[in-house]
Amino acid sequence: MGKIKIGLIVLGSITLVGLVATGMISAQTSLQGKIIALDAGHGGTELGAQYPANSGENAQIYEKDVNLAVVYALKAKLEGAGATVVLTRKCDETISSRKSRVDMAIEECKSLYGRKCDALVSVHHNGSIDSTYDGTMVIYNEKQDIPLAKALLEALVPLTGNNEGLDHGGYGMTVYGHLVSALTEAYYITNEGEAQQYLNGTSTQVCSNSDGSAKFVLNGDRVNQEAGALFQGLDNYFSASPTKPGRK
Numbered sequence: 001m002g003k004i005k006i007g008l009i010v011l012g013s014i015t016l017v018g019l020v021a022t023g024m025i026s027a028q029t030s031l032q033g034k035i036i037a038l039d040a041g042h043g044g045t046e047l048g049a050q051y052p053a054n055s056g057e058n059a060q061i062y063e064k065d066v067n068l069a070v071v072y073a074l075k076a077k078l079e080g081a082g083a084t085v086v087l088t089r090k091c092d093e094t095i096s097s098r099k100s101r102v103d104m105a106i107e108e109c110k111s112l113y114g115r116k117c118d119a120l121v122s123v124h125h126n127g128s129i130d131s132t133y134d135g136t137m138v139i140y141n142e143k144q145d146i147p148l149a150k151a152l153l154e155a156l157v158p159l160t161g162n163n164e165g166l167d168h169g170g171y172g173m174t175v176y177g178h179l180v181s182a183l184t185e186a187y188y189i190t191n192e193g194e195a196q197q198y199l200n201g202t203s204t205q206v207c208s209n210s211d212g213s214a215k216f217v218l219n220g221d222r223v224n225q226e227a228g229a230l231f232q233g234l235d236n237y238f239s240a241s242p243t244k245p246g247r248k
Ligand SMILES: [Zn+2]
Pocket: 041, 042, 048, 049, 063, 124, 125
C-alpha cells in the first residue's frame, strides 16, 4: 500500500510538472506576428570559410552549409512561435551581391505581407588559420541596428564564452533598404571542437535546389543550440523594443 501511495504521489507530481512545462512552452513570445527575414550567408560557388582552413573544394565543412543548417533550424523555431519567416537564399544557389539579398527580403515582405520585414538576420560563421581559436561577434551597420545586434550577441556569446563584441562593419548587409538587421558570427567553424560538433550531426535534407537536387546539411546539437540562442536573442529584442508598424 505504502508503495502504491508513493507511486501515485510521484505520478501526480510528474503530471503537474508536465502541465507547467507545457504551459511555459506555449506561453506567447514577442515573436508572434513578426516578419523576420533570414539570410544564410554565401551559397553555391561561394563557399565561405572552410574546415580545415582554406581547404577549398576538399573541405570537410563549408560555412555556407552551416549557415543554411542554422537558418532552417531557426526558421522552424520562429514559425513555431507564430512569426513569419522570409528567406533570402532558399537552398544552395549563388547570390551575387549582398544588396540583392536585402532587396529579395524587402521585396518578399512587401509582396507577401504588404509591409517591411521587422528584422533581417544574416547568419555567418567565422574562420581562422588557428584551429584552436573560437569566439563570437555580431556586426551591425546603422545606429538603428544596435539593439538587435546587442540582443543577438548576448544570446550567442555563451556558445563560445569568448565575446569578440559588436563590430561596426562595412559588410554592407545593412546599408540597403534601412531594414533593421545584424550579421552574426556565432563561432569559428575552423575551430577543431566546433568542427567535430558539426560533423557529429545527422545528414538531413533541408531544401531542394532549382534543378531538383536535394540539399543535405548536418543537423545536430550545435546547430540547434545556435538556432535556440538566435531565437532567444530575437525574442529578447522584440520584447524589449516593441517595433513600430513597418513603413511601406
Ligand atoms: Zn561568411
